[in-house]
Amino acid sequence: MIRKSIKECSECASKNIYRDVEKGETICRDCGLVIEDRMVDFSQEWRSFEDDGGAQKRRTGAPSSQTQFDQGLGTEVGTTSDFYKLGSDRERDKFFRLRKWNIRISTAIERNLKVALAELKRVSSFLRLPRSVEEEAARIYRLAVQKGLVRGRSMESVIAGALYAACRRHEIPRTLDEMGEASGIEKKEIGRTYRFVTRELGISIKPSNPADYIPRFASALKLSPETQSKSVEILEMARDVELTSGRGPTGIAAAALYVASLIHGEKRTQREVADVAGVTEVTIRNRYKELIKKLKLSKQVEKSKKK
Known part of the structure; x- marks a missing residue:
């Protein structure tokens, strides 16, 4: 809310008004009335108070992170x-x-954190993750270190597991394959560490929503918005008949996108879709057959082929 500046004294109607920034008061010079007090100073907070500071003055530091x-x-x-x-x-x-x-860093935990958090920033940058995910992953890693969960495991695998957990909590779709590529750790090891850390720290993770992967996969395959919308519709139908339960979210999302591309005449090979999703062609083929059969989509696919 923007406050209007006081132009005259309410006591004597004088316009000789003085604003004392240091005391946070507005005073009438003629009658001495304190018109306003305890004003908030919105000017910059300088950390350097030397008279010769000039342009070299520095403000308060960065926020805690x-x-x-x-x-x-x-x-x-x-x-x-x-x-x-x-x-x-x-x-x-x-x-x-x-x-x-x-x-200089004194304790072993501080030394571990300095190296580990630098690695976390590197992996996060490689995956182009938002700052909120980076902060969450760092918090998870700190808790893991404090509870001694890092002992006996590689620092890189715990970092990757923490990042994967943070992505899941913030609903940022990233696969274990992508985590493995960014960190240099096998996806099985990342998966094991992720499950161990989340279990020991009591972190609740919602099941992945296959629809979250659609925009990224569709963009990589250069598919139209119509095909993208159709694939989300297929996933909703699959969820209604419990076809998504017990199946990997990336596989079912990729298969739905493959079916949608066939229906809209934007055919992509199973190999192309599998490469983008980080799954095998067999997975695409199996999920495709299930979707076609359970959702009765064969007529729509055949109709598009005749066009």
């Missing part, structure tokens, strides 16, 4: 450029040593 080993709450002993403003070499060397010891 789970993706930093100290959660962004640590302090720094100046910057390298600041040290060269010191008078003598002795003073400069002293602050260089202080800075070096200040940034």
